[in-house]
Amino acid sequence: MPRHRITQTDVAAMAGVSQATVSFVLNGSTPSGVRISEETRQRVLDAIRITGYAANPAAQRLAGGLTQILGVFTYEATFPRVSQDFYGPFLVGIEHAAERLGVDILLFTSARVVDGRRRLTRDGWQRLGVADGCLLLGQHEDRGELQHLLDTNYPFVFIGKRGSDGNRLPYVGADYVGATMRQVDRLAALGHRRIGYMGMRGTDQPTLDRVEGYRAAMRARGLTARFVELDDLADAAAEILAQRLTAVVVAPENYPEELADELELRGARVPDDVSVLLLGQPHHPRRGGRRWSGFCVPREEMGVRALHLLSRLVAADGGRSDREGRRTPGVPDAELHQILACPDVEGATLARPQADTLAAPRAETLAQPHADTSRTDRRDRTDRTDRTDRTDRTDRTSRTDRTTEDRTESA
Amino acid sequence: MPRHRITQTDVAAMAGVSQATVSFVLNGSTPSGVRISEETRQRVLDAIRITGYAANPAAQRLAGGLTQILGVFTYEATFPRVSQDFYGPFLVGIEHAAERLGVDILLFTSARVVDGRRRLTRDGWQRLGVADGCLLLGQHEDRGELQHLLDTNYPFVFIGKRGSDGNRLPYVGADYVGATMRQVDRLAALGHRRIGYMGMRGTDQPTLDRVEGYRAAMRARGLTARFVELDDLADAAAEILAQRLTAVVVAPENYPEELADELELRGARVPDDVSVLLLGQPHHPRRGGRRWSGFCVPREEMGVRALHLLSRLVAADGGRSDREGRRTPGVPDAELHQILACPDVEGATLARPQADTLAAPRAETLAQPHADTSRTDRRDRTDRTDRTDRTDRTDRTSRTDRTTEDRTESA
């Protein structure tokens, strides 16, 4: 048994050339004034075929070449538990794309968790090096780390839109803004006018986008934006009824299932009395739970696209850092930021509003256990200020700040 | 920005020692007559801490060291789509274990598919090399490839019991035999006597084990083994009723959901008239489908255990092939083959047999659309011959061949 794996030197010997020549043939030669005659080229190629030579990735990488290994790193404390997790489906897409691309996937499961999120420090950096490039998942990325990636010109792609200073960061995101607008439109088309929004806390990009979409769509229809945001779901349900909302859109992380329970507990049926549209897939689908209407984030597709993009970046980069500071021909800027559409989902939580609700308020007939009507949420604007740092957003038609409008409404 | 990543040489310079010394300190020095005084050791350690040095995996690997990267290879044509697939849950467990172990996971998604299964030829071999060791998934392993792994002393662990010449192959499997026996016992304990088995085709290990368990348990209770195996599920359902079986155990790949449909179509309720126990998790769970009784394979746990075992093998091996042919102290043989218990699942498809069924046959009252009663399956022994090559099985109490018994029964 050839304990000694076949190397370029072996191939070279068989072809009667030098190791360097083999390397040149394998890599298209071009680098400097090196030429290989078509004849020897064929000889080498034959030798490779006969010996079944295959490059040693470690050696390739050490010498500055490419490995055909792409990495996946996540900022979340726990690595995508491939299905239970929100991030799981991305991995599925990534795997799929990797198969087609013929690359291997390296999961950086070893990165240490510090302060509830994974860090890319120290050993992290070095480990990244085995891969030609890396996919980044999760919300809580670290500025310093990113800067380092940028500085070293290490190819990477984010999964999930990057708002702040996003034009520097390649990403594949989902069109939360547009999809949310469509949900409002669906409701409006059925006759809904009092449409609420639940779940606007958090400064993560999806939430910001959903809120933006909601605001824009409501405004476009001349409707009033109403935010329901209470710590307690029971209170929230009460508030929805108190405000005589006929529909709410809600982000999936806000326990829609439980919200519906609370609503029905108070005599309001879903969707007959209150339609509920989910702005994404349910996070913890209940066994035999509702089939939610709303939209779904094409997570697998995002994974696929992200890996393809990364693959292109790597190819463009040639894996080497550019010594002259000038970028290789590379990838057109348009592809650097991809926003994928989120298709609507036809579920069982969307219905026409009740006729009487349309005509006149009769919410009083609905039970309001311990609802404090005057307690309209005032927190819906607390973090409005942070929108200022998002002005450098790239695409999406810019929407003016409608803070004042909201303020008058939510009183 | 230090484009030049920190190397052992840098650390050495700071500590005022040679690069070799740094390497020794990092690896516990021992190799030959090398000694490092505690003082310099500390000096080096400090330098490492200060510089934040971390080894370059590619270089380590090239020089014959370990990478802390463990690979996952699958023989299936498609890589475990991390949840839809049967193999998905294993990956989840593997990820989990990897996090705790502090290793990275390399998915060999690039291996080419030949003849419907992935191959480890050529480039495959080399790519394996980046990882310290590798987990193997799937049924259709190739002899030649395994032999090569064995020859090169490359550390690997199978997920799933390996019957044929299993003592040479480290694996983590599930106790299909025992679990299947328990299912029969559950049924018998409720009063079932006419218990059938469906889904015995195939020579994969799980199937062999299930059949073995069924046979053993039936025999232990003095009951008659009855195999139902028809190409058409409708026929199978008819056969079950014709034979007046009050219960069947069925492997999950045999469309239990559809079988139940067919049974009920013929007026036999599940489980009231026929109990159905599933020998594993359902493969394609239907939305709002039955909650199956039976047992479940602890797939995540298997993934975890497998990775742990692999990790130990790697550590024992030192990553180097043994030049003298003698194994490193290593892992006790007992751990090389792990069989995990499959806990019972309490579902809704198990019930006491009908009183009248117990007393006297009255199957005639049940509809038998186009059942050919005389058509007892004769195929249930066609591949019995291949059991001969399994005589070298390791653990599990050996069970004598009961072919004759079955033959008399199935007439």
Place this chain on the structure above:
DNA sequence: TCAACGTGATGATGCGCATTATTAACGCGG
């Protein structure tokens, strides 16, 4: 006084490949 030995560390080498610098052979005009 010197060989024998233990201690603490270093220099050199090679893993397999990419790449740069250099060489060899050849044709050709002056």
Place this chain on the structure above:
DNA sequence: CCGCGTTAATAATGCGCATCATCACGTTGA
């Protein structure tokens, strides 16, 4: 006959690390 440009290929180097063979320097025992 020499210098020059062109083509075709090679030698040499280094990536970062593990390891083997050595070496310098005491300490002992005879």
